[in-house]
Amino acid sequence: MAKSKAGPQPIHVVSNGKGWAVVKPNARRALRIRPTRHEAVQFAKDNAAKGGDMVIFVHDRSGLVETRIPATAAARLCPRPKRKTTAKVSS
Amino acid sequence: MPPPETKDYRQGVFINCPYDKDYIPLLRAVLFAVIRLGYRPETAAERLDCKEVRLDKIAGLIPLCRFGFHDLSRNRASKAGEYYRMNMPFELGIDWAWECYARKSVEYGKGLPKKFLIVESTGRSAKAAISDLDGSDFQVHDDSPEELITVVRDFFYEYRHGDGRDDYPDGHDIWREYNEFLADLQFTKDGRMRKQAELDRMIIAEFCDKVREWIGTRSKAG
Structure with a gap:
């Protein structure tokens, strides 16, 4: 528990019946439920890329963590779209 | 031995299940769900004192537990030449006999009746092996820890009022907490991932x- 608070915020991809849920700790509801784990991981990566200091734990059907994806890797895999810069025109 | 009406007895859950490697994910899930719901799991394998005979351990634990969790999944040999496991049906029989005879004796006369949760991996296979239990409702977990957590949770739902809990978690809640717990268990403070064998x-x-x-x-945190 301590390391979750001190370090990056975790996001978990866990089995959810026939699908896969993306959940944050202590949340009563899932952020999103996807039919496949691949899609759920993709959603978690998008979320991590937007959310800053995060780490994704991808669990298997038994509940154990199979892969841990650090936030930096998630951000690299899903780079944020660059904003268009508009030059200010002085009148 | 405490009298059966004590809090210890009301919260005790005798866990009767296989202890082989394949069953470890299910055993972990049961233990987590039982503790999460405010009960106390009791297993014969928990006590490592070698001078205690296994059967004596079991006989000593059963009177301490109001609830019995009995998994009869291993009712069939998995390969040719393998014996099928009779420990679980045998221990269920001891628990059942204690309920039928000992609890109703003068010594235990005031105890609450025992409650059994009997589970199996697929429907009907255990009843085919123990036809004496025809008419009893078994629960099925499909060898899925997620499903087993929900089965355990649903079983204890009936007794929630006795403990005064109004915010009773559903199966999904406990399953997600269990996943979070495992993530914390798997990673050491310095970020090293514990090996599967180490956890097992x-x-x-x-x-x-x-x-x-x-x-x-x-x-405390939340």
């Missing part, structure tokens, strides 16, 4: 202590 070797008493510690820390 963890003794039951230590695992239960870690579950209690984690739940305690979590409830």
